[in-house]
Amino acid sequence: MPLKTTYIFKFKFIGDSVTQSEDVVGVQIDRIIDRYKGRRGALIQILLDVQKENRWLPEEYLRHISDRLNVPLPQVYQVVTFYKAFSLKKRGRHLVIVCMGTACHVRGAPSLFDRISQKLGIKEGATTGDGRFTLLTVNCMGCCALGPVMAVDETYFSNPAKSDFDNILDSYT
Amino acid sequence: MLKSPEDLTVRQERVKAENKGKIVLSLCSGTGCRANASQKVFEALSAELQKVNSGSNVILKRTGCHGFCEKGPILIIYPEEICYVSVKPSDVPDIVSKTIARGQLLPHLLWKNDTVTAVKHSEIPFYKHQTRYLLANNTHIDPASIEDYLGCNGYTALKRALFSMTPSDVIQEIKKANLRGRGGGGFPTGVKWEATRDAEGGEKYVVVNGDEGDPGAYMDRSILEGTPHSVLEGLIIGGYAIGASNGYFYIRQEYPLALENTRKAIAQAEELGLIGDNILGASFSFHVTVHQGAGAFVSGESSALLSAIEGRVGEPRLKYVRMSTSGLWGKPTALNNVETWANVPLIIANGAQWFNSIGTPGSKGSKIFSLVGKVENTGLVEVPMGTTLRKIINEIGGGIKNGKKFKAVQTGGPSGGCIPERHLDAQVDFDTLAELGSMMGSGGMIVMDEDSCMVDVARYFVEFLKEESCGKCLPCREGIGEMVSILNRIVMGGGKPDDLVFLEDLSVLLSEASLCGLGSSAANPVKSTLRYFKNEYESHILHKTCTALVCKAFTAFYIDKERCRGCMLCKKQCSVNAIQGEKAAAQRIDQRLCVKCGACLEICPAKFNAVRKISPVSDIPD
Numbered sequence: 001m002p003l004k005t006t007y008i009f010k011f012k013f014i015g016d017s018v019t020q021s022e023d024v025v026g027v028q029i030d031r032i033i034d035r036y037k038g039r040r041g042a043l044i045q046i047l048l049d050v051q052k053e054n055r056w057l058p059e060e061y062l063r064h065i066s067d068r069l070n071v072p073l074p075q076v077y078q079v080v081t082f083y084k085a086f087s088l089k090k091r092g093r094h095l096v097i098v099c100m101g102t103a104c105h106v107r108g109a110p111s112l113f114d115r116i117s118q119k120l121g122i123k124e125g126a127t128t129g130d131g132r133f134t135l136l137t138v139n140c141m142g143c144c145a146l147g148p149v150m151a152v153d154e155t156y157f158s159n160p161a162k163s164d165f166d167n168i169l170d171s172y173t
Numbered sequence: 174m175l176k177s178p179e180d181l182t183v184r185q186e187r188v189k190a191e192n193k194g195k196i197v198l199s200l201c202s203g204t205g206c207r208a209n210a211s212q213k214v215f216e217a218l219s220a221e222l223q224k225v226n227s228g229s230n231v232i233l234k235r236t237g238c239h240g241f242c243e244k245g246p247i248l249i250i251y252p253e254e255i256c257y258v259s260v261k262p263s264d265v266p267d268i269v270s271k272t273i274a275r276g277q278l279l280p281h282l283l284w285k286n287d288t289v290t291a292v293k294h295s296e297i298p299f300y301k302h303q304t305r306y307l308l309a310n311n312t313h314i315d316p317a318s319i320e321d322y323l324g325c326n327g328y329t330a331l332k333r334a335l336f337s338m339t340p341s342d343v344i345q346e347i348k349k350a351n352l353r354g355r356g357g358g359g360f361p362t363g364v365k366w367e368a369t370r371d372a373e374g375g376e377k378y379v380v381v382n383g384d385e386g387d388p389g390a391y392m393d394r395s396i397l398e399g400t401p402h403s404v405l406e407g408l409i410i411g412g413y414a415i416g417a418s419n420g421y422f423y424i425r426q427e428y429p430l431a432l433e434n435t436r437k438a439i440a441q442a443e444e445l446g447l448i449g450d451n452i453l454g455a456s457f458s459f460h461v462t463v464h465q466g467a468g469a470f471v472s473g474e475s476s477a478l479l480s481a482i483e484g485r486v487g488e489p490r491l492k493y494v495r496m497s498t499s500g501l502w503g504k505p506t507a508l509n510n511v512e513t514w515a516n517v518p519l520i521i522a523n524g525a526q527w528f529n530s531i532g533t534p535g536s537k538g539s540k541i542f543s544l545v546g547k548v549e550n551t552g553l554v555e556v557p558m559g560t561t562l563r564k565i566i567n568e569i570g571g572g573i574k575n576g577k578k579f580k581a582v583q584t585g586g587p588s589g590g591c592i593p594e595r596h597l598d599a600q601v602d603f604d605t606l607a608e609l610g611s612m613m614g615s616g617g618m619i620v621m622d623e624d625s626c627m628v629d630v631a632r633y634f635v636e637f638l639k640e641e642s643c644g645k646c647l648p649c650r651e652g653i654g655e656m657v658s659i660l661n662r663i664v665m666g667g668g669k670p671d672d673l674v675f676l677e678d679l680s681v682l683l684s685e686a687s688l689c690g691l692g693s694s695a696a697n698p699v700k701s702t703l704r705y706f707k708n709e710y711e712s713h714i715l716h717k718t719c720t721a722l723v724c725k726a727f728t729a730f731y732i733d734k735e736r737c738r739g740c741m742l743c744k745k746q747c748s749v750n751a752i753q754g755e756k757a758a759a760q761r762i763d764q765r766l767c768v769k770c771g772a773c774l775e776i777c778p779a780k781f782n783a784v785r786k787i788s789p790v791s792d793i794p795d
Contacts, residue, residue, distance in 0.1 A: 145245065
């Protein structure tokens, strides 16, 4: 008996917090897979696109992708756990990202990180209890002139003082 | 659709004629300037231009990175070349009504220092001392417009290669130019191409390595964002020379704008027939695919990068089989870095002799560096190979920020090394940097001042490499981990004199036994800091002191009783309630509670300046 059809879709796209049926999500993933039809080695590209839509990768999605691409599930997991872009944990509605690149490091990124981590009350990789923010670090955002730099989603903040955090964070719900 | 080389020439001339005599506003929209709200400036400019009905005589362009990121967003007004720095949306009405309509300068937007006010872009010292070939067109080209690139004679080199040169002529030209790989390896590009061309096997591939993983380095990103067509043109020429009909761009996912602009460039080139079947009517056909990375530093290693394109984890392969024989999907593959590919059209258009006239005997051409850290002018710097570090840091970079003292410049990315002041007159090329115990790497140049602790810097890099080691080979996986624990011990206060000997032994092991370049060069940050800054290691281990006041275990904060006026600002800011004292009286920090976050130092008003940071901890007055 093949294992493939045993998975159950009981998930929702967290982006809009609406529970969706198995078919809807299956179709959405299939649409992404179809974009890469006939291309060798498209697994990573498909996972990136799915993660972009959903912000993280639930197990059921991975099983579906493994099935459709005929790539063994352990191999899918090997890829997902190897690359940093992928998350197997649910992420918050907004990403707070502190740059830990060298230029930011010498300009005080570690203490900026400590302050924002203290403010949010979470460690790296964790999500606040209200599901608003996930705190992440990256190795370089390439806007070294602004260092130390922090970003919320796609908006950059150059060395915000501790007293500015409230203003910044309040504008994200 | 361009069907012949003549079609291309006609199109280029048409673009040039259309742009002749027009006022061009070139607004930097690279990632750095976007972070500085250049998008808002753009919107304000287009609205304002529409309001005054400027007509078709004024062209507003969103270009790639101008390089002077410190002063972004930057606006250059051609043909006068007036350069405005740190432009804000509120400046826009004056720019349009005064400068554009009446040619009147706005002094507050010009770059100036104590002695010089620069009107033109080329008068600013940051630009004046550079020689720009690869970045030359960045201020003229809207990366979303292939027309702009054609107007700068884009794709002329491709035409020349396809219609006036045989594939082996192209390879000979690249060999004669002595072009060496800009990704850091410095391997002769022409030799690599020739081996790939000569290899057995039908299908061959050419690949762009755009996995610029070195923190503090963004040269490749700026090329891909600003002039993606230059890389694409190089790749097509490479495909022709090698006999490959398929090319790949590997671009890291952290660079969304580079990905977007490259994809656009490819689509436009396809539309014009510069990619596809029978390019410009020649018998050569070529197709390009973009692969987005997923975040792994080791993927920048060439064999790991190919595994990633194949959809697998990016682990390096053993090197006894060369990529030129068995690369992507087991086929002969030539992989080069973004900047290397961007040099190709320049060499083909201007000739190997021209390229050889720039640089040092061993390293020809120019090199782009990203000059960052504690330097006055952060930005992208393109200079001929052989320019001294001192010139780059002091003349172009404007010296150290806030009048501090220079300590070291780190080159070559995480696997590079730190170079001290006494070697600042060294000429930057592949060989000199290697002699100094560092390396060229991809071109990151991070300047450090007296406030940088070199033990902490070494720890930072080695920790980075530990995170990024793929774990496939034991020396790298365990060796780097061991180095990190020793360095952590030293910065935490538990260092022993023997540790330095052990670090040196581990360095040898790593460089000799690791599978790929990540492991074999991982000890460089430790080796170079031990070579030039051993005294800092010793003061950490023997005297529990961090003179740069970085390592938390050796530093403490206290409040100067004489200066504190008891304004209580720091007390309110302290998240652990470590500050005690009555209002209007001197405050005191309870060292047992203090987590050394530095918030009190940051908030203490300059007029009081009462909070002090010191090392060693034992120096706190009662």
